[in-house]
Amino acid sequence: MNRSSQKLLWGGLLLAIVLGTTWRFFPLPDAGDVLDSLPKHGPGFASSEVPLTPQEDAHLGNAHVLRRIYQVARQRVILTIVDGSRNRHAVHDPLYCYRGAGWEVIGRRPMKIDDDTVELLKLKKQDRQREVLFWYSDGRSRYTSAPRYWWETTLRRLTFGRSGREPVLVVVEQFGTDSINWHRMLRQFTALRDV
Amino acid sequence: MLTGVLTRQTGRSQGGSPDLVARDRPDVVELAVVLYCAWQSRDLVIAWQQSSVDRLGWLALSIWCLPALAQWCVPSRRRETERLRVTLLGLALLCGVLGELGDVNTVQHVGLALALAGIAWRGKRTIPWLLGAISWMPLLAWLAEGTAPADLVPLRLGLALLATGWMLLGSRYRWRGKS
Numbered sequence: 485m486n487r488s489s490q491k492l493l494w495g496g497l498l499l500a501i502v503l504g505t506t507w508r509f510f511p512l513p514d515a516g517d518v519l520d521s522l523p524k525h526g527p528g529f530a531s532s533e534v535p536l537t538p539q540e541d542a543h544l545g546n547a548h549v550l551r552r553i554y555q556v557a558r559q560r561v562i563l564t565i566v567d568g569s570r571n572r573h574a575v576h577d578p579l580y581c582y583r584g585a586g587w588e589v590i591g592r593r594p595m596k597i598d599d600d601t602v603e604l605l606k607l608k609k610q611d612r613q614r615e616v617l618f619w620y621s622d623g624r625s626r627y628t629s630a631p632r633y634w635w636e637t638t639l640r641r642l643t644f645g646r647s648g649r650e651p652v653l654v655v656v657e658q659f660g661t662d663s664i665n666w667h668r669m670l671r672q673f674t675a676l677r678d679v
Numbered sequence: 680m681l682t683g684v685l686t687r688q689t690g691r692s693q694g695g696s697p698d699l700v701a702r703d704r705p706d707v708v709e710l711a712v713v714l715y716c717a718w719q720s721r722d723l724v725i726a727w728q729q730s731s732v733d734r735l736g737w738l739a740l741s742i743w744c745l746p747a748l749a750q751w752c753v754p755s756r757r758r759e760t761e762r763l764r765v766t767l768l769g770l771a772l773l774c775g776v777l778g779e780l781g782d783v784n785t786v787q788h789v790g791l792a793l794a795l796a797g798i799a800w801r802g803k804r805t806i807p808w809l810l811g812a813i814s815w816m817p818l819l820a821w822l823a824e825g826t827a828p829a830d831l832v833p834l835r836l837g838l839a840l841l842a843t844g845w846m847l848l849g850s851r852y853r854w855r856g857k858s
Contacts (some may be wrong), residue, residue, distance in 0.1 A: 485706045485708070485709070485761055485764075486761065486767070489761060489765045490706060492712075492765065492769070493708045493709070493712060493765065493768055493769070496768075496769055496772045497711055497712055497715055497772060499772075499776075500715065500772045500775050500776045500779075501715070501760045503776050503779070503780070504719075504775070504779040504780070505774060507779065507780055524722050538786060543729075560780060572782040573722065573782070574760035574786065577821065578733065578858075580820065580821050580824075582822075583731070583732050583820070584729070584731050584732045584733070584820075584828075585731070586731055586828075588827070593794075600785075607756075630821075634783060637782070638780075638782070638783055639710035639782050641780060641782055642780060642781055676737070
C-alpha cells in the first residue's frame with residue numbers, strides 16, 4: 485500500500501477513535517420521568533416492586549428499568565418498562581429476545597390502545613405457555629416495529645436528542661398461569677395508557 | 680529455481696523476492712483498522728455466549744475469516760486493487776463511527792465485514808463472500824424470525840461454508856513454493 489493511502493487510513497482511524505471517545509462526553513436526557521411518573525397504586529390497581537436478578541442487572545447495565553407486579557382488579561400482570569437512553573442494547577426486539585431465551589412464538593395478534601396498535605404474543609417453552617403484550621412508546625405514539633425504534637433512537641443520538649424523546653419499551657406479561665383478559669386489563673389500568 | 684512466490688493462476692510467476700512477498704501482505708494500518716472494527720463489534724462475544732439464536736456464530740466467523748487469513752499465506756497481486764481496498768477500509772471505519780455514535784451494533788458488524796473484505800479482496804468473487812458475512816451476525820437470527828434456534832446453527836454454518844468455499848476455491852489459490 486502506498487504512503488498516501490496509509491496516511492489516509494491512519495488519519496481516518498485516529499478520527500474514528502477520537503469521535504467515538506468524545507461522544508461519550510455528551511450524554512442525552514433520558515426518559516426516566518416516564519418511568520417515575522407511573523403510579524404504584526390508584527383506582528382499581530396496586531403494585532409491588534420486583535427486583536432484577538444479578539444476571540438481568542449485568543445485562544441491562546445503565547439502562548433505567550421499572551419492573552412491578554400490578555394487581556388490576558382480579559388480574560395480575562408483570563409490567564416492565566425499559567428506558568435505553570444510557571444503554572440502548574438493553575432494549576431488544578421482544579420477538580428476538582424471547583426466542584433467544586428459548587421461547588417459541590406460537591401466536592401473534594395486534595391489539596388497539598386508543599389509535600395505536602400494540603402486539604400480543606403467545607409464547608411456549610417446553611410445557612409452559614405465556615402471553616405477553618408489548619409496544620414501544622415515544623410519547624407521541626405507540627408502535628411495535630423494532631426497526632422504527634432503532635431508527636428513532638439512532639436519529640436521536642445523531643441529533644443530540646433534538647429529534648424527540650427517547651422511546652421506551654413496555655412489556656406486560658401475564659403473572660404465573662393466570663389467563664388475562666387483556667382488553668379489560670387495559671380498560672381498567674388507565675395509568676398504563678399514559679405510557 | 681523456485682522462489683516461493685505465487686500469484687493468481689495466470690500461467691505466469693511474478694519472480695519471487697521475499698521483499699515482494701512482504702509488500703503483498705496486509706499493512707500494519709490495515710490490521711489496525713480490522714482490530715478497531717473487531718473491538719467495536721465486541722458485543723458479538725456476548726451474543727454468541729448468551730443467546731440461543733446466535734449459537735456457534737463464532738464458528739461461522741472463524742470459517743468466514745479464512746480468506747482473510749489466507750492473505751498471509753497466499754498474497755495476491757494487491758497493488759492493482761489498492762484503491763478499492765482503501766475504499767472498503769474507509770467504509771469500515773465509517774461504519775465503526777456511525778455504529779458508535781448511533782449505538783447500532785449491526786452497523787459495526789458490517790464495518791468488521793468490510794474491513795476483512797478490504798484485506799481479503801480478490802476481485803468480484805469477493806462480493807458473494809462478503810454477503811456471506813451475515814452468517815455470523817445476530818442480524819441473521821432477526822431476519823430469520825420464524826426459524827427455530829436449532830435450525831439456525833446449520834443455516835449459519837452452511838452459509839459460511841458456502842461463501843468461504845466460493846471464495847477460496849474460485850480464486851484458485853496456490854500455495855507458496857509450488858511450481
